[in-house]
């Protein structure tokens with residue numbers, strides 16, 4: 035697994051660099067976030083959850099969403115809106131309330 039960082043959306047806040055447990059993201063040229071070693075990403079999605087502008091997507095495999103699919107996540111107070119964008123552009127949104135995460 036790995037991530038894709040949308041340079042047009044990234045505002046260079048650096049939050050993703052702080053939360054990646056493998057220190058895999060750096061702020062590079064033009065103050066954009068870059069992944070240093072994508073092959074070491076284990077898909078924990080911490081960076082995507084932390085990004086305030088949804089600039090980070092997780093690439094999905096063929097077993098989840100279809101090869102070429104992407105997963106985005108948007109935080110809204112305690113809610114996490116997980117959006118799967120399938121290769122053909124169709125979207126599926128799953129909303130989880132993190133205050134009730136023990137139920138899942």
Ligand code: SF4
Pocket residue numbers: 036037053054055056057058059069074075076077078079080081082
């Ligand atoms: S998904 Fe996890 S391991 Fe991969 S770059 Fe983001 S924070 Fe790091």
Ligand code: SF4
Pocket residue numbers: 039043044045046047048049050051066067084085086087088089090
């Ligand atoms: S958290 Fe998002 S906006 Fe901030 S540096 Fe990372 S990718 Fe860019």
